[in-house]
Amino acid sequence: xxxxxxxxxxxxxxxxxxxxxxxxxxxxxxxxxxxxxxxxxxxxxxxxxxxxxxxxxxxxxxxxxxxxxxxxxxxxxxxxxxxxxxxxxxxxxxxxxxxxxxxxxxxxxxxxxxxxxxxxxxxxxxxxxxxxxxxxxxxxxxxxxxxxxxxxxxxxxxxxxxxxxxxxxxxxxxxxxxxxxxxxxxxxxxxxxxxxxxxxxxxxxxxxxxxxxxxxxxxxxxxxxxxxxxxxxxxxxxxxxxx
Ligand code: GLP
Numbered sequence: 001x002x003x004x005x006x007x008x009x010x011x012x013x014x015x016x017x018x019x020x021x022x023x024x025x026x027x028x029x030x031x032x033x034x035x036x037x038x039x040x041x042x043x044x045x046x047x048x049x050x051x052x053x054x055x056x057x058x059x060x061x062x063x064x065x066x067x068x069x070x071x072x073x074x075x076x077x078x079x080x081x082x083x084x085x086x087x088x089x090x091x092x093x094x095x096x097x098x099x100x101x102x103x104x105x106x107x108x109x110x111x112x113x114x115x116x117x118x119x120x121x122x123x124x125x126x127x128x129x130x131x132x133x134x135x136x137x138x139x140x141x142x143x144x145x146x147x148x149x150x151x152x153x154x155x156x157x158x159x160x161x162x163x164x165x166x167x168x169x170x171x172x173x174x175x176x177x178x179x180x181x182x183x184x185x186x187x188x189x190x191x192x193x194x195x196x197x198x199x200x201x202x203x204x205x206x207x208x209x210x211x212x213x214x215x216x217x218x219x220x221x222x223x224x225x226x227x228x229x230x231x232x233x234x235x236x237x238x239x240x241x242x243x
Pocket of ligand 1: 035
C-alpha cells in the first residue's frame with residue numbers, strides 16, 4: 001500500500017485527479033469505478049478543469065459507480081445518479097451509454113444486483129477504483145458487518161451513516177434506509193484502487209482501516225490485502241497515525 005500525504009483537501013484532490021488523469025491518458029478506454037460523497041467533489045472539479053483545458057479526454061472511458069440509494073429516482077437531487085451528473089458527467093465528454101450506476105428504483109432488487117454485477121463483468125472489471133471512506137470505515141455502502149459481502153447487494157444503512165449523511169437531506173428521516181452497493185469482492189478485483197480520505201473526523205477510520213486488523217467490522221481494512229492500493233490522506237486524516 002502506498003500512502004500519499006496531502007497538505008489539505010485541495011492538495012488531496014489534485015493528487016487524486018492526477019492519478020485518474022494518468023490512468024485515462026495511458027488507457028483511454030479505462031473502466032473507472034467512481035464514488036460519491038464530499039470526498040471526491042474536489043477531484044471531479046479538477047478533472048473537469050483539465051478537461052476544459054483540453055488536457056484529458058473521456059470519450060472512450062467507461063464508468064461504474066459504487067452505490068446508489070434504494071428508492072430515490074435519478075431526478076432526485078440526493079440520488080447518486082444526480083450527484084454524478086452535477087459534479088462530473090455533465091461537464092465532460094463521457095458517453096451516456098458508458099455510464100453505469102445501480103438503479104435505485106429497480107422493481108426487483110435481486111435482479112438489479114445480478115444485472116449490475118454482470119455489467120461490471122461484461123466491461124472486463126474495473127481498471128481504477130476511486131473510493132471514499134465512511135467514519136465507520138465503510139467503503140461504497142459496505143457497512144461494518146460480520147462478513148465481507150461479495151457482489152452487489154442491498155444494504156441496511158448503519159445509524160451512524162444515516163447520521164453522517166443527513167447533512168445532504170432536510171432531516172435524518174428523509175435519508176433512505178437502504179442502498180445498493182458494489183460488493184467487497186468486486187472492489188478488491190479492481191486492478192488499482194485509489195482511496196481518498198480527508199478531515200479529522202476520519203482519523204480513527206484511517207487508523208483502524210490501514211493500521212489495524214483486517215476485519216469486516218472495518219470494511220476498508222480489507223484494502224490492506226490489495227496489491228495496488230494508494231491511500232491519499234490529508235494531515236488531519238493521518239493525525240492518529242505515526243508515519
Ligand atoms: C457515503 C458513500 C461512500 C462515501 C462515504 C463517505 O455514504 N456511500 O461512497 O465514500 O459515505 O462520504 P464523505 O466523502 O461525504 O465523507
